Amino acid sequence: MNFKTIITLCALPLAVFAQDANTAPNEAAKNVAVTESEFSGNTSIDSADAGNIDAPASAIVDSKESEAAVAAADTENAADSTDSQEADDEKEMSQEEADAELAAAMGSAMDSLQQDSAKLSNKLVLDMTTAFIPTESRRIAGPYGMRTYRMHRGVDLGLCHGEDRTIVAAFSGKVKLVRNQGRRKGYGKYVIIDHGNGLTTLYAHLASWKVNIGDEVQAGDTIGIGGNTGRSFGAHLHFEMKYNGVYIDPTTVFNFQEGSFVSAMAVIDQSQIQAVEDEYQKELSKHRYYKVRSGDCLGKIAKKYGISITKLKKLNNIKGNMIRPGQVLRCS
Secondary structure, eight states: OOOOOBOBBTTBSSBOOOSOTTOOOOGGGGSOOOEEEOOOSOHHHHTTOOOEEEOOGGGOOOHHHHHHHHHHHHHHHHHHTTOOHHHHHHTOOOHHHHHHHHHHHHHHHHHHHHHTGGGOOSEEEEEGGGOOOSSSOOOEEEOSEEETTEEEOSEEEEOOTTSOOEEEOSSOEEEEEEEEOOSSSTTSEEEEEEOSTTEEEEEEEEEEEOOOTTOEEOTTOEEEEEBOOSSOSSSEEEEEEEETTEEEOGGGTEETTTTEESOSEEEEEHHHHHHHHHHHHHHHTTOOEEEOOTTOOHHHHHHHTTOOHHHHHHHTTOOSSOOOTTOEEEOO
16 A cells, blocks of 8 residues: 655755754765666576666766756656657667766756755654555565675566556655656666655656656655666666665665555664665675676686686686676676
């Protein structure tokens, strides 16, 4: 079942109770969080992978590029909802362009957030009894967390043929971005909603959207139809939550399988979610991965990382000596 949301904050438009109103957000919130889409080339992994990961720092564009990219994106949004397949093909961007555009969007959102940092608290309290799960689907096709060598920054909710694929806003807020990255790139068609005071949600791989930039929406309002656009294998909704620029595992507030919530009043603590993020980054830093290029062989890669061919094969469960371009190999 769905629950409509009211988020309250003292003297602010959205409901938040500050543990310390004078406390500045965690320093990590000042860093632009970048998400991109990428696949390993390993069919057994990619077949169930929505492919959203953290990009390296080099993928972050500067603020001027961010503003320009977002401004350009805004001018195209109204026409995108009725684009034909041929029109999609004509403007299909490269994967690198899709990644850079999303980085720019995230960067612009954080610039705005930092301007209002004095108003932000380090703790958010949500009345979940009025929140909505964004889709009728109760199947988690892809959980939040590590996927072999990368982070999956949201929850994927599978959408089967014949099911109601209506996507609704999880909380009340204002539509900040409506964008189409292409039928086979990035998030495809996606919507970002700003709920105020640092909380944002993202709804990706939509077949179409029903909102425009600047629209005020209430929790439970229809924002689009779920689909299979972008880097996606099978129809599903990729749903993300962020607070002060730090990702939140949506399952810490929503019980998707039961169509309910974890607790009536969900407390999102800046220091706690940052600590969780730090642990993920620590675990990711323990492993090194290499994407196979044309002309590579096991010996060359093993030498590059200072390990034996036998260990390289064991780490990747390789029986023979064949590898293929695009395959991602664990090297430590």
